[in-house]
Amino acid sequence: MTDSARTDEYFLGLAIEQAQIGWDEGGVPIGAALVHDGEVLAVGRNRRVQMDSAIRHGETDCIEQAGRLRASIYRKSVLYTTLSPCFMCAGTALLYEIPRIVIGENRSFEKSESLLREYGVQVDVIDDPDCVRLMERMLAERPDLWLEDIGEEA
Amino acid sequence: MTDSARTDEYFLGLAIEQAQIGWDEGGVPIGAALVHDGEVLAVGRNRRVQMDSAIRHGETDCIEQAGRLRASIYRKSVLYTTLSPCFMCAGTALLYEIPRIVIGENRSFEKSESLLREYGVQVDVIDDPDCVRLMERMLAERPDLWLEDIGEEA
Numbered sequence: 001m002t003d004s005a006r007t008d009e010y011f012l013g014l015a016i017e018q019a020q021i022g023w024d025e026g027g028v029p030i031g032a033a034l035v036h037d038g039e040v041l042a043v044g045r046n047r048r049v050q051m052d053s054a055i056r057h058g059e060t061d062c063i064e065q066a067g068r069l070r071a072s073i074y075r076k077s078v079l080y081t082t083l084s085p086c087f088m089c090a091g092t093a094l095l096y097e098i099p100r101i102v103i104g105e106n107r108s109f110e111k112s113e114s115l116l117r118e119y120g121v122q123v124d125v126i127d128d129p130d131c132v133r134l135m136e137r138m139l140a141e142r143p144d145l146w147l148e149d150i151g152e153e154a
Numbered sequence: 155m156t157d158s159a160r161t162d163e164y165f166l167g168l169a170i171e172q173a174q175i176g177w178d179e180g181g182v183p184i185g186a187a188l189v190h191d192g193e194v195l196a197v198g199r200n201r202r203v204q205m206d207s208a209i210r211h212g213e214t215d216c217i218e219q220a221g222r223l224r225a226s227i228y229r230k231s232v233l234y235t236t237l238s239p240c241f242m243c244a245g246t247a248l249l250y251e252i253p254r255i256v257i258g259e260n261r262s263f264e265k266s267e268s269l270l271r272e273y274g275v276q277v278d279v280i281d282d283p284d285c286v287r288l289m290e291r292m293l294a295e296r297p298d299l300w301l302e303d304i305g306e307e308a
Contacts, residue, residue, distance in 0.1 A: 048222065052221060052222060053218060053222075054217050054218055054220065054223065054250075055209060055214050055218045055246065063208050063209060064208055064209045068202065068207075068208055068302065069208070070308075071302070071306050071307040071308075074305060086249045087245035087248035087249045088245045088249040090241075090245055091240075091241040091242045091243070091246065091266075092241070094242075095304070095305050096208075097305055112245075115269075147225070151225050152225050153226055154225075
């Protein structure tokens with residue numbers, strides 16, 4: 001494993017930790033981390049259930065936790081997320097011109113990767129087994145909540 | 155003026171009211187309203203300053219205020235916004251498959267309209283003078299805050 005792959009694994013691990021916390025809270029197990037120049041600016045997780053929120057996905061929650069940042073910070077940051085972003089989260093990354101997104105897995109959901117790439121975002125999919133397992137359990141045990149989270153009818 | 159134009163003007167008026175409140179609070183004067191079948195589900199406004207938020211734009215705040223809704227509700231709703239949506243807000247509308255967005259003005263900002271149309275959203279731009287005035291004042295009096303809000307360097 002290269003150093004940069006090890007680095008990605010480490011930061012993705014922080015996102016997975018958040019996803020696990022979200023699952024244990026009764027929520028949607030998706031987590032994220034925002035990293036600038038090797039420094040973690042924030043971690044976050046989907047809080048649809050926990051905050052009764054329609055906009056707190058893993059990535060948006062993470063970006064909210066990071067607070068108000070200068071444009072130049074976002075533009076040199078990497079967003080780690082356990083699951084391939086929905087359009088809202090992809091759009092948030094485009095708004096702030098986050099140049100790279102590292103995705104844990106995209107087997108259970110994939111909507112925005114071609115859009116992100118079209119706008120010049122580097123999208124790297126790890127296909128991490130822990131991320132896959134989290135979503136497999138979600139789809140099996142909380143299917144209605146999942147459909148709600150992605151705007152589909154339960 | 156047709157009945158449907160009058161209806162749009164009325165609901166856009168609620169969004170403008172929110173934008174004005176946001177301006178008076180020291181914030182970014184952009185407001186929104188979510189309307190389902192003639193019923194206002196929620197209004198909202200940009201709360202970057204008020205909540206120290208990186209994700210509470212007019213449209214996302216409005217959708218958050220509306221709470222957790224069934225997919226079928228979003229899919230028959232209209233989102234009114236005083237300013238043409240950024241990618242985050244456009245992506246949020248795409249996530250929930252909101253079929254129509256009525257935009258107060260797009261002179262001061264326009265990024266996502268072609269994307270929205272590409273995904274089948276009906277986008278109607280009113281070019282409302284009150285909306286134009288709100289943003290002209292914003293750009294003149296709070297330019298740094300505006301740049302922050304759209305992910306540009308101040």
